[in-house]
Amino acid sequence: MKILQNSNFRALSKIAEMKPEEIIEIIKKSGLSGRGGANFPTGLKLEFTRNSQGEKYVIANADEGEPGTFKDKLILEKNPNNIIEGMIIAGHAIGSNKGYLYLRGEYSYLKNKLQQVINNAKKISDKLKIYFDIEIISGAGAYVCGDETAIIESIEGKRGNPRIKPPFPANKGLFNNPTLINNVETLANIPLIILDKNWNNNLRLFSLSGNVTKPGVYELELGTSLKELIELGKPENKIKAVYFGCADGCIPYEDIKLDYEAIKEKGAMLGSCAIIAVDEKQDIVDVTTNIAKFFEYESCGKCTPCREGTMRILELLEKISLKKAAKKDLELLEELCRVISATSLCGLGQSSTVHLTTALRYFKKEFRDKLK
């Protein structure tokens, strides 16, 4: 896999002579965009943060919590060097000398190894007169702490709850100072982009799981057909649907291009490139209920629609599963979906119903068949 090529601090030596603006320009030109799921242009984010006033921070979001996503884990395990190098380069570009690596609680077994990489990087960057400290902060297992503002609250020692945006972290982030937050995969790309002018920015790490016999991380280009990816996973049965993680919805299995636009047209999102295959032996209502359980459990509890709504959604889905629900329950379910996605405070709440809206759009019959 290309993303696992160890840049070995060669990119750091290269940028030591560069002006920060030049680094930002290279990243902008490369077209690198956020790999956490939002796909926001990284170069712009760097520029916004650079242009903000105050002491600045870099945060690496290693709180990979989206169900079905495990590509960051692979990079953290196999090529942590690039992540750390990417952080230092980003820090240098925006004018920051302090970074935090926010590590998912379940990944704490990687902490020692990452600390060694950080110590080693510190020696090398100091020699290059690039002064940058990195601290590892362990998450405690909350899904919501993958949200950038919840990470900030958590690092500040507060309850891991999202903040109201705006202000955005680029203006007011950690300790109310300008903060750059990037996903692990995004950061790992930075040194490779610096070293290779022709770096292929269309490569993505697809986490494939579900009803396949060969689940795992596959590095493919954007625009690859879904069929090609699923076949790599060698499914035993006919695939009925695919879910894009849990937050980004589902589509019926068909030969569709894996790119952001094509999937958006279908009402789902490619997000962090997590593909969960569901075969025809599965009951979509069961799958949906299972996902609803996840969102109910992981709601941070701050805002009304997410806290109360996800619980009521689960309640209604369980009612449907038990064949006790009537048509009006299904209508209430749809109403809840609309309001939760439109009024939740943070992205996680807003996207907590996409799986259900898309399931109801494509597999409504399975729900209807269970009404009393």
Added chain:
Amino acid sequence: MKITINSKEIECQSDKTILEVAKENNIEIPTLCYQEGFEARAVCRICMVEIDNKLLPSCSTKVKDGMIINTESKKVLEARKINTELLMSKHKKAYFGESKEHELFKIAKDVGIRQVRFNNNKKVYIVDKGIAIITDNNKCILCGRCVQACQMQNVSAIDFAYRSYHTKVTPAYENKLDDSVCVNCGQCLLACPVNAIYEKDDTKDVLKVLKSKKHVIVQTAPSVRASLGEEFDLPAGTLVTGKMVSSLRKLGFKKVFDTQFGADLTIMEEAAELIERLKENKNLPMITSCCPGWIKYIEHFYPELLNHVSTCKSPHDMFGAIAKSYYKDKYKINKKDLVVVSIMPCTAKKFEIQRKEMKKEVDYVLTTRELARLIKIKKIKFNNLADGDFDSALGLSSGAGTIFGASGGVMEAALRTAYETVTGKKLEMLEFNQIRGMSDFKEGSIVINGKTINFAVVNGLGNAREVLEQIKNKKCKYDFIEVMACPGGCIAGGGQPIPTNKEIVQKRMQALYLNDKNNTIRRSHENPAIINLYKEFLGRPLSKKSHKLLHTSYIKRGT
């Protein structure tokens, strides 16, 4: 700049939120978690408005030039209804006899909810029954207003715990409120829109004791007369002293006395204590001790500075001590038969009378709201009552006692007496305007016999911390400091009618100062009843008897 709300063009300033602009233009947007003077948390999602097909919270979204806002679109109404319904299903619909409008019920009515389509809340909580404050998580809708109020007080006894629908507001480690650093100020209770926090109700016990053969007397705090009327739909700031006295008589109290008598007594002792400390240059600055919320605060957070606090008991406890000694002997009442009830604007007073230092001098404390409840239970037509007068002896008071109810009042009253007793001269100007008003920090100075005395008045515990830090770091320039826990003083106490907001508090304050101005006696040391009490019973301020009855000690609690 210009924005459009519901097709109406509106000129507005750029640094405002949509909600603020809407309010200024009489466009109603319902809110629940929002409270004026605090940072918007934007969590209830009731105040959503539609902009560019998107729903945004109006409480935290700033206006932008050319913004087109719809506050009543189909989307908005659907969202408002569902979110209200979700909160209704969380709120246990048991109703406690409160005086205020229930904000959630009001919104539910306005959005047209006739039936909640969700089951009742899944979680059942044990109600935390504290000495002064009761918290019922079964009713809590997690708006966070109480948490903000507690943070403003710099106490932070409560915060959120757990996540998802298991989220709850609780003291640390899920301790009981009484085992936490809570000072019982009751600001959380005033902030709560759904009565999930309320005072411990003592009306039943008082009704019971009134029915018995005991000699039950009552005293009323200064600020109650300026707020009680609100419970009977009179405008804020209406003084109802006479009607209040009559209603208490109707309720069956043997004697109706005034805590202002106790306040005058406090001033005699406290002014003497100040003069002594100034003479000896010891334990300065001296800090007032009338406010039980403040006392518990310093016991928790700055116990090392307790020597600065005046040893005077609070006015109603001084009254209680005198009632159970002087009054009891004078009227030959059996000790067992005498019951003292205090009508207070305060929840912390319920805690105060249970302190062991206070030796049960006061038996019951009722808040302003509880008194109103009693009057309503007994079907007394409050507004039709004729004005009554306090009973003599312990019912006579000065204007100095009246202003105890407003922040700055204790200081002003003490200065009137301290100045005149030390110099032997009359103050030309009795009003100390620099320490009146709603500001949370006020200061001034006065020259007494050639010595300049610097004083400061602080209200709100958040502000008290700053002064305490100054003392701790030996950078405090003041000789005498008044601290009241509630913002504005007792007129904004946790036992006062709901709503209690800045505007209302200001009106209550004006009423008290007017009352002082109209009083013929305006100095505590000129109150004939006080002069008589010292002559007949106490001797002089700080006498041995005074010390035994009117002074107290404090304990170090820590955090």
